[in-house]
Amino acid sequence: xxxxxxxxxxxxxGMTNKKSLKxxxxxxxxxxxxxxxxxxxxxxxxxxxxYEKLSINESVPSRFSPECPNSSLLNLHLHALQPEDSxxxxxxxxxxxxxxxxxxxxxxxxxx
Amino acid sequence: RKEVEQDPGPFNVPEGATVAFxxxxxxxxxxxFFWYRQDCRKEPKLLMSVYSSGNEDGRFTAQLNRASQYISxxxxxxxxxxxxxxxxxxxxxxxxxxxxYGKLTFGQGTxxxxxx
Numbered sequence: 479x480x481x482x483x484x485x486x487x488x489x490x491x492g493m494t495n496k497k498s499l500k501x502x503x504x505x506x507x508x509x510x511x512x513x514x515x516x517x518x519x520x521x522x523x524x525x526x527x528x529y530e531k532l533s534i535n536e537s538v539p540s541r542f543s544p545e546c547p548n549s550s551l552l553n554l555h556l557h558a559l560q561p562e563d564s565x566x567x568x569x570x571x572x573x574x575x576x577x578x579x580x581x582x583x584x585x586x587x588x589x590x
Numbered sequence: 591r592k593e594v595e596q597d598p599g600p601f602n603v604p605e606g607a608t609v610a611f612x613x614x615x616x617x618x619x620x621x622x623f624f625w626y627r628q629d630c631r632k633e634p635k636l637l638m639s640v641y642s643s644g645n646e647d648g649r650f651t652a653q654l655n656r657a658s659q660y661i662s663x664x665x666x667x668x669x670x671x672x673x674x675x676x677x678x679x680x681x682x683x684x685x686x687x688x689x690x691y692g693k694l695t696f697g698q699g700t701x702x703x704x705x706x
Binding site for chain 2: 519520521523534566568578579580583584
Protein backbone atom coordinates (compact mmCIF):
# COMPACT_ATOMS: atom_id res chain seq x y z
CA UNK A 479 0.00 0.00 0.00
CA UNK A 480 1.54 3.31 -1.09
CA UNK A 481 -1.30 5.62 -0.18
CA UNK A 482 -0.90 9.21 0.84
CA UNK A 483 -4.15 11.04 1.53
CA UNK A 484 -4.77 14.78 1.43
CA UNK A 485 -7.68 16.93 2.51
CA UNK A 486 -9.43 18.93 1.34
CA UNK A 487 -9.43 18.11 -2.38
CA UNK A 488 -10.37 21.68 -3.26
CA UNK A 489 -10.14 24.91 -1.30
CA UNK A 490 -11.21 28.44 -2.12
CA UNK A 491 -10.08 31.14 0.26
CA GLY A 492 -9.88 34.90 0.48
CA MET A 493 -6.65 36.74 1.11
CA THR A 494 -7.56 37.39 4.74
CA ASN A 495 -8.55 33.81 5.57
CA LYS A 496 -6.65 31.23 7.57
CA LYS A 497 -6.91 27.64 6.43
CA SER A 498 -4.96 24.40 6.75
CA LEU A 499 -4.12 21.56 4.41
CA LYS A 500 -3.74 18.09 5.81
CA UNK A 501 -1.69 15.12 4.65
CA UNK A 502 -1.61 11.62 6.11
CA UNK A 503 0.29 8.41 5.44
CA UNK A 504 0.41 5.11 7.30
CA UNK A 505 3.32 3.50 5.51
CA UNK A 506 5.81 4.17 8.29
CA UNK A 507 7.60 6.71 6.10
CA UNK A 508 9.76 9.11 8.09
CA UNK A 509 10.24 11.78 5.42
CA UNK A 510 7.35 13.96 4.31
CA UNK A 511 7.23 16.80 1.81
CA UNK A 512 5.15 19.69 0.59
CA UNK A 513 5.27 20.71 -3.06
CA UNK A 514 3.54 23.44 -5.02
CA UNK A 515 2.65 22.87 -8.64
CA UNK A 516 1.43 25.47 -11.10
CA UNK A 517 -0.25 24.53 -14.38
CA UNK A 518 2.06 23.01 -16.99
CA UNK A 519 5.04 23.16 -14.61
CA UNK A 520 6.74 20.44 -12.57
CA UNK A 521 6.29 20.32 -8.79
CA UNK A 522 8.40 22.75 -6.77
CA UNK A 523 9.66 21.63 -3.39
CA UNK A 524 8.54 23.77 -0.45
CA UNK A 525 9.38 21.88 2.76
CA UNK A 526 10.89 18.59 3.89
CA UNK A 527 10.33 16.94 7.25
CA UNK A 528 12.63 14.18 8.36
CA TYR A 529 11.71 12.30 11.53
CA GLU A 530 9.15 15.00 12.32
CA LYS A 531 11.76 17.75 12.17
CA LEU A 532 11.88 20.41 9.49
CA SER A 533 15.03 19.74 7.51
CA ILE A 534 14.52 21.79 4.35
CA ASN A 535 12.68 25.08 3.79
CA GLU A 536 13.09 26.25 0.23
CA SER A 537 12.81 29.95 1.18
CA VAL A 538 9.05 29.73 1.29
CA PRO A 539 7.19 32.92 2.39
CA SER A 540 6.08 32.90 6.01
CA ARG A 541 2.43 32.96 4.99
CA PHE A 542 2.96 29.20 4.54
CA SER A 543 3.62 27.45 7.85
CA PRO A 544 4.26 23.69 7.94
CA GLU A 545 3.69 21.46 10.92
CA CYS A 546 4.39 17.79 11.56
CA PRO A 547 2.43 16.74 14.67
CA ASN A 548 3.52 13.10 14.38
CA SER A 549 5.17 10.71 11.97
CA SER A 550 1.94 10.10 10.02
CA LEU A 551 0.61 13.64 9.71
CA LEU A 552 1.75 16.76 7.92
CA ASN A 553 -0.11 20.05 7.90
CA LEU A 554 0.35 23.23 5.93
CA HIS A 555 -1.15 26.31 7.56
CA LEU A 556 -2.10 29.12 5.22
CA HIS A 557 -2.59 32.74 6.18
CA ALA A 558 -2.87 35.97 4.17
CA LEU A 559 -2.22 34.25 0.87
CA GLN A 560 -1.99 36.03 -2.45
CA PRO A 561 -3.81 35.15 -5.68
CA GLU A 562 -0.51 33.96 -7.17
CA ASP A 563 -0.42 31.26 -4.48
CA SER A 564 -3.26 29.51 -6.29
CA UNK A 565 -1.89 26.12 -7.30
CA UNK A 566 -2.02 22.39 -6.68
CA UNK A 567 -0.40 21.58 -3.33
CA UNK A 568 1.06 18.12 -3.22
CA UNK A 569 2.19 16.13 -0.23
CA UNK A 570 4.63 13.25 -0.61
CA UNK A 571 6.31 10.74 1.67
CA UNK A 572 9.31 8.45 1.50
CA UNK A 573 11.01 5.87 3.67
CA UNK A 574 13.86 7.30 5.66
CA UNK A 575 17.03 6.91 3.67
CA UNK A 576 15.21 6.14 0.42
CA UNK A 577 14.35 8.65 -2.24
CA UNK A 578 11.34 7.08 -3.89
CA UNK A 579 8.55 9.49 -3.09
CA UNK A 580 4.86 8.73 -3.19
CA UNK A 581 2.52 11.62 -3.80
CA UNK A 582 -0.92 12.32 -2.46
CA UNK A 583 -3.72 13.46 -4.80
CA UNK A 584 -3.15 17.09 -3.90
CA UNK A 585 -5.27 20.02 -2.78
CA UNK A 586 -6.28 22.42 -5.50
CA UNK A 587 -6.18 25.88 -3.94
CA UNK A 588 -7.74 29.02 -5.33
CA UNK A 589 -7.02 32.32 -3.61
CA UNK A 590 -9.43 35.13 -4.42
CA ARG B 591 21.98 24.84 -18.07
CA LYS B 592 18.93 23.31 -16.37
CA GLU B 593 19.67 20.57 -13.83
CA VAL B 594 17.33 18.16 -15.60
CA GLU B 595 16.35 18.71 -19.21
CA GLN B 596 13.66 16.97 -21.18
CA ASP B 597 12.17 17.46 -24.58
CA PRO B 598 8.74 18.92 -23.70
CA GLY B 599 7.13 17.49 -26.81
CA PRO B 600 4.26 17.13 -27.31
CA PHE B 601 4.57 13.68 -28.77
CA ASN B 602 1.51 12.54 -30.70
CA VAL B 603 1.64 8.87 -31.63
CA PRO B 604 -0.86 6.26 -32.84
CA GLU B 605 -1.82 3.29 -30.73
CA GLY B 606 0.73 0.52 -31.02
CA ALA B 607 3.64 2.85 -31.72
CA THR B 608 6.96 2.80 -29.91
CA VAL B 609 8.01 6.11 -28.41
CA ALA B 610 11.20 7.14 -26.63
CA PHE B 611 11.80 10.00 -24.23
CA UNK B 612 15.19 11.35 -23.32
CA UNK B 613 16.45 13.29 -20.37
CA UNK B 614 19.84 14.73 -19.41
CA UNK B 615 21.05 15.80 -15.99
CA UNK B 616 23.86 18.11 -15.01
CA UNK B 617 25.03 16.83 -11.61
CA UNK B 618 27.39 13.92 -12.17
CA UNK B 619 27.16 12.95 -8.47
CA UNK B 620 23.45 12.11 -8.79
CA UNK B 621 22.59 8.62 -7.65
CA UNK B 622 18.83 8.17 -7.92
CA PHE B 623 16.76 8.43 -11.05
CA PHE B 624 13.07 8.00 -11.70
CA TRP B 625 10.35 8.32 -14.25
CA TYR B 626 6.99 9.55 -12.98
CA ARG B 627 3.83 9.96 -14.99
CA GLN B 628 1.28 12.64 -14.31
CA ASP B 629 -2.22 12.62 -15.71
CA CYS B 630 -4.04 15.89 -16.24
CA ARG B 631 -5.02 17.45 -12.89
CA LYS B 632 -3.70 14.45 -10.95
CA GLU B 633 -0.64 13.80 -8.83
CA PRO B 634 2.65 12.41 -10.16
CA LYS B 635 2.81 8.64 -9.87
CA LEU B 636 6.02 6.62 -9.86
CA LEU B 637 6.36 4.76 -13.13
CA MET B 638 9.75 3.22 -12.48
CA SER B 639 13.09 3.78 -10.87
CA VAL B 640 16.05 3.74 -13.25
CA TYR B 641 19.08 1.58 -12.56
CA SER B 642 22.51 1.53 -14.16
CA SER B 643 21.90 -1.90 -15.64
CA GLY B 644 18.67 -0.74 -17.24
CA ASN B 645 15.31 -2.11 -16.24
CA GLU B 646 12.12 -3.19 -17.84
CA ASP B 647 8.54 -3.32 -16.61
CA GLY B 648 6.19 -4.76 -19.17
CA ARG B 649 6.05 -2.36 -22.12
CA PHE B 650 8.32 0.17 -20.40
CA THR B 651 12.11 0.12 -20.51
CA ALA B 652 14.34 2.61 -18.72
CA GLN B 653 18.03 3.11 -19.38
CA LEU B 654 20.70 5.12 -17.59
CA ASN B 655 24.00 6.20 -19.12
CA ARG B 656 26.11 7.71 -16.35
CA ALA B 657 28.98 8.64 -18.64
CA SER B 658 26.69 10.76 -20.79
CA GLN B 659 24.41 11.75 -17.87
CA TYR B 660 21.47 10.61 -19.89
CA ILE B 661 18.26 8.76 -19.00
CA SER B 662 15.74 7.31 -21.39
CA UNK B 663 12.28 5.79 -21.30
CA UNK B 664 10.98 3.56 -24.07
CA UNK B 665 7.29 2.73 -24.35
CA UNK B 666 6.39 -0.11 -26.69
CA UNK B 667 2.94 -0.87 -28.09
CA UNK B 668 1.49 2.44 -26.87
CA UNK B 669 -2.01 2.43 -25.42
CA UNK B 670 -4.50 5.26 -25.23
CA UNK B 671 -4.10 5.10 -21.44
CA UNK B 672 -0.40 5.97 -21.78
CA UNK B 673 -1.39 9.56 -22.62
CA UNK B 674 0.09 11.66 -19.83
CA UNK B 675 3.02 13.89 -18.94
CA UNK B 676 6.20 11.94 -18.22
CA UNK B 677 8.52 13.51 -15.67
CA UNK B 678 12.21 12.70 -15.50
CA UNK B 679 13.28 13.03 -11.86
CA UNK B 680 16.78 13.03 -10.39
CA UNK B 681 18.00 13.16 -6.83
CA UNK B 682 21.11 15.30 -7.20
CA UNK B 683 22.51 14.30 -3.83
CA UNK B 684 24.53 11.16 -3.18
CA UNK B 685 22.88 8.42 -1.16
CA UNK B 686 25.52 8.41 1.57
CA UNK B 687 25.52 11.30 3.99
CA UNK B 688 24.15 14.80 3.61
CA UNK B 689 20.52 15.73 3.41
CA UNK B 690 19.52 13.35 0.68
CA TYR B 691 15.88 13.52 1.63
CA GLY B 692 13.56 15.04 -0.85
CA LYS B 693 15.70 17.26 -2.99
CA LEU B 694 14.32 15.72 -6.13
CA THR B 695 14.90 17.71 -9.28
CA PHE B 696 12.16 17.45 -11.88
CA GLY B 697 12.46 17.91 -15.59
CA GLN B 698 9.81 20.04 -17.23
CA GLY B 699 7.94 16.95 -18.36
CA THR B 700 7.22 15.44 -21.77
CA UNK B 701 3.63 15.40 -22.94
CA UNK B 702 2.51 12.23 -24.70
CA UNK B 703 -0.78 11.84 -26.53
CA UNK B 704 -1.64 8.43 -27.93
CA UNK B 705 -4.44 8.57 -30.50
CA UNK B 706 -6.58 5.81 -32.02
